[in-house]
Amino acid sequence: MHRSRVSRLATIAGLTGLGCLAVGPLGLLVVNSVGRHWYWPALLPQEWSLRAWRYVASPEAGLIDALATSLMIALVVATLSVMVALPAGRALALHHVRYRRALVFVLLLPVLAPPLAATMGLHAVFLRLGLADSLAGVLLVHLVPAVPYATLMLAGSFANFDPLWESQARTLGAGSWSMWTRVTLPAVMPGIAVAAAFAFMISWSQYLLTLLIGGGRVITLPLFLVGFVRSGDEAVGAAVSLLFIAPTIVLFTVVARLLRET
């Protein structure tokens, strides 16, 4: 009885602590985005203002357009990454692949290489192929860091997948479509969700790749974000940060729910 109360208290304290760690910085951003005159020892800002949010919402700022472009690119990249990673992950996990570890290493190379060097090299290649300075190029180049992650995640999912389940479905008369939608896909769904979320995040946070390959024709949120955060305009920096974080929070809530359901 006594012990359980102590452990419950400890649990509550622990959860509160974790909650503060997770929500604290976000709350700080919210207050920063609407506060004025916030100096020690005042606990809260002395004045409130929607200046930063009015700026963020104004069409002249271009931030809403950038947000829409970022979302579109990240969603397309997530979809394409999963489409490439599904067969690749399956092959890595289930088929006998020669030099498997070497292959995984090669797969990870774009992520392991120093980002600046990799970016410069990619830009040079894209220029030669005539893919630079276009939206299609940006979509393709975001796949370079996104696909390795998605593939490895799906390979992990397929490692727990028994291909005999598919044979069973076949024996029971399932066609390849219903075998795919009713057996294979549900079994690796959590992997797909996580892989898509990661690919989304990777695309979502690209700055230099987008600037170079998009050539300034494709303007995404990170192009603005870094400048704002480093400069002095704290309220606008906080508001743009929140704009940047919000979709990822929504995404991870959805993924977490999906994982709980399966």
Place this chain on the structure above:
Amino acid sequence: MTLRRVTIVCCAVTLISTACRSEPDAKRAALTAEAFARAEWSQVLDQARGSTVSFAMWAGDGARNSFFQGTVARAVATELGVTLRMIPVVEPADVVNKLLNEQRAGRVDQGTIDLVWINGENFRTARQAGVLWGPFAERLPNIRYYDPSDRRADFGTPTEGYEAPWEYAQFVFAYDAARMAAPPSRLPDLKAWIQAHPGRFTYPAIPDFTGSAFIRHVLLHASGAPRAAFDAGFDEALYARASAAAIDWLREVRPSLWRQGETYPATPADLNRLFVNGEIDFSMDYNPAFASDRIARGEFPATVRTMVLDEGTLTNYSFLAIPFNAANRAGAVAVTNYLLSPAHAFSRMREMGGVFPLMLEPLSPAERQTLASLAAGPATLPLEVLTQHRIREADVQYLLRFERDWRREILER
């Protein structure tokens, strides 16, 4: 089989992306430096009319972005018939890297950036690699508003007409007049003040731009060498003397800095947070209007004021340059000329405050009157005070060497 499929997909993607790209505008790409040198200004304006200029600039300030994408874009549209498009970048270095890659890949025209805001080291890199178009600056009608000695060199690198001077910056210190009535205004007094008030002063760590500018003041002033000596390119003996004195100065104040100088704020944002929270008594910035801007945004108390050193504080111009492969050179030249005009400087001051960047002598009486009617902001020093205390940046070698020595002698000791 698979290889063929891959090839087909690649070809398809290439085709689609090429199709998506806007068609080259032969007329505008045709402006060469030679043609520009011969052309009448009105011909250039005719070529520019109806075009779009993509301007790569730092976009980390909301008020600034609103001003450029609103007021400036409208003014350029009415006066020149040009559409101004902003490309937000964090550092001009990113643009320079893009151009270097494009040069290597042989992409000599139809570049996506027409105009770039640049200075110092990035200009030097770009110029050495030959990725800028020009010379063009001396042909701009409005270049006459800038002092020839200001536009000749950018951190010691000769500009040679490959960039046009634009915005004026001067280093200032900020203090809260409600807390401190008479701040020390000479470097030796500042040292005495720091030592008498332990923990109340610090500066951002190198490689931060503002911190680097602060230690350059120590480099230029601590040895007592005449300022003019630094103007003649990099001098090894002078550097040895100046840096020894400066390192001594910085070492002597270090134990009295915030946290005994064991750590430094990483960015100006961190420095300003310490300042407004009353942990330190000075802030500093290379923008002479920064304190006024922050007062307006509610980030500084209204009692904050700025000051310069009696010995002078560093000034520089940032510049506008045109990439070697810019698709719309005529448009870029026309927009640059507008950005150098008194009209632009006035509208900038009206909307954002700040300091007038042009020489006063060429102004008409009406323009002088307009200037007199514009307020610089409550914490910004009068233009006369700033100009009386301006010193020019020395060769970039001094900067690079002293940043390295600071790391070795101050940070790592």
